[in-house]
Amino acid sequence: MNAPFEAMPSRRQEQLLAFDRLLTIMDELREQCPWDKKQTMASLRHLTIEETYELSDAILDNDLPEIRKELGDILLHIVFYARIASETDTFDIADVLNGICEKLISRHPHIYGDVKADTEEQVKQNWEQLKLKEGNKSVLSGVPGSLPALVKAMRIQEKARGAGFDWEEKEQVWEKVEEELQEFKAEFNVSAGQAIDKEKAEGEFGDLLFSLVNYARFIDINPETALEQTNKKFIRRFQYLEEQAKLAGKALKDMTLAEMDVYWEEAKRK
Incomplete structure (x- = not known):
């Protein structure tokens, strides 16, 4: 049973009031803003994916102010989807929140039940077994088909490991x-x-x-993180090469590999 609002710590009260403020603004925008009124779940989908990648970039850059901003953008999308669904009495944000709460409780019997799990690996194995009991036909069925291939490979292997196949x-x-x-x-x-x-x-x-x-x-x-760090490193070095070539009055297409390699080695020392 949750404590009454007045009995909650002041910071928790501030958090709940901030969430209530977002819900109120979302209601107002959906009812009054021409753009927000027009949106559907399908129209928001690609924007949500874009926001998720922007959050990923901020995390890789360890840019905490940007992470906070991108988390807000994603939270807005979650509230938006729930508001759209509420208009057809399908579900609302309370259903979303209670659903994830119930899932977390049922998936953590070592916290909310009498199951023993002292290691991270035991927790993962219990998690996959519980998902099978809930109706999943395969431990791999929870891997989204639209995941990028590199991320999907990692998730497939992690889930197979959770089932003891490794x-x-x-x-x-x-x-x-x-x-x-x-x-x-x-x-x-x-x-x-x-x-x-x-x-x-x-x-x-x-x-x-x-x-x-x-x-x-x-x-x-994490292979996805490792490859992205290498992508960023390559971009940084290549852009240095472009800048230095331009300062020297040269075009990359007219330079030899040996000439470009001089700038490339300089970039590696930056």
Whole structure:
């Protein structure tokens, strides 16, 4: 049972009042603003995805003020979807909040029940087993089909691990990486002039990437984060190369690789 509002700590009262303010503003906008009145769940979908990526960027940059702003944008979208659904008496924000509360309680029997789970791994295994009892046909059914492939590979492997399907030692995983690398090399590194079976090479490359993601997971590296950090590093260095070439009155298309490499090495020292 929740404590009466007056008995709550002052900060919790401020939080609830702030949420109530957002709900009130959302109601007003939906009723009065031409743009907000026009929106549907489908029209908001791509905007929600964009906001999620903006939050992801802020987290990678460790930009706390930006994280706070992007969290607000995402919270607005959650409230917006719930408000739209309430107009057809499908559900409202209270249903959303109570639903996630009930899920959290049922998925944490080691906190709200008598199940024992002393490690993170035990918690994950219990979580997947509970989802199966709730009606999921497979431990992999909770992986969204529209996830980017690299993220999806990580989630698939994590969920398989939660069901007990995993390698025992990281050395075994690395052996698999080397095996897949050799298979890909055999398909792609063919003699000059010889046609490449692109479909088969693509399949082997996919196997190689999947095994690399698996090894990254085993040594506690998030492959999506790692690749994005490398993307940012490459962008930073390439833009330095562009800037320095421009200052020297040169166009990249007219420079040799050796000339560009001078600036590239300078960028690496920045």
